[in-house]
Amino acid sequence: MLEGFQEVESKIIELTGKPNISDFIPLLSRFDLQGMHKEMKRQLEQVERIFNYIIDRKIKLKSSKVDEPYEGDGRKDFLEILLELKDQKNDPKLFNIIHIKALLIVSLYLIPLDFL
Secondary structure (H helix, E strand, O other): OOOHHHHHHHHHHHHHHOOOHHHHOHHHHHHOOOOHHHHHHHHHHHHHHHHHHHHHHHHHHHHHOOOOOOOOOOOOOHHHHHHHHHHHOOOOOOOOHHHHHHHHHHHOOOOOOOOO
16 A cells, blocks of 8 residues: 555656646636546545555554553654644544645655654
8 A cells, every 4th residue: 555655646746747738728627638637636536545544554553552652762753643633632623634634745745754
């Protein structure tokens, strides 16, 4: 699952850099003549599946080690901190999994990939 992330990322970058006729003739955008919108949607769904897998894995790992001491040097990764923030909030509308996924996407370009 995680191996495919770089492939998806490079496909998204390729699609965003590819010339699209709809950029020059906006009336044609609803027809998606080159299939770029459909392909981008497919790639973003793949990113969603990858993030769901990562988040679910981290939640399961966290719940299975509740009573055990933290392994390693005691530091938490970015995803663990975000999940703790989600759990601390009384109102799930304030900070939820959707927000975490958005922050993960942004963080891909800002911080190292320590949460994988």
